[in-house]
Amino acid sequence: MKKYILTIGIAILSIVSFAQIKVHDNGNAIIGSTSTPSSGYKFQIVGQSAFTATNTSITSAAMIRGNNGYSTATTPDFTYYGDTTTGIFHYAQSILGFTTAGSEKARFHSNGNFGVATTTPPARFTIYSGKSNSTGLSVKNGDVDLILTEDIDANAGKIQVMKEGSASTIGTTPYDLLLQPQGGKTAIGTTSPTNNYLLTMLTNGTLANGLN
8 A cells, every 4th residue: 555655646746846737826827847937927838839729730720939039031920821931020129020921021120110122121111112113102093103113214203193004114104294303304294304394295295395
């Protein structure tokens, strides 16, 4: 009998000593450690973790990663159904990133600036197209687009109103209004301001008026 009692006692002691799930008398719980949860936490997990809802596969439900450090665009902290490389990640102190297909698309910087397609937004809201002849910001209403862009070719202005054109291509379609800061000229109805005029206006393909 004493032998049985000793065996049971050792077994119970081993379970308690090496337990990896512990609920403390104050109601706080911890997994992966027998220590008391950090101050302010009711529930704490020590070690890397994956959470799913009703499904056993991490690609079949939303997931939260419990990383012991910063995360990346390919391993975001918060992901969504069917896609473990799309979500929100914590790149560095006070920097929050948004990723799709493992590639960063937008970022809140530590200085409060927000950037699309750039990791160093210089202004409160920055959009970077990344290539020539492409749209930075497009506002569309029906068949008319308002285009704002920075990286441009010689034929295009930084601010354009475009009718029935492609919002992803700059400098290749007819414009109702074109402001060309590089040359200091303004054109209405044409993308080729007359050299003699600061303002060029065309009507039905014919120079209607010019101001210098």
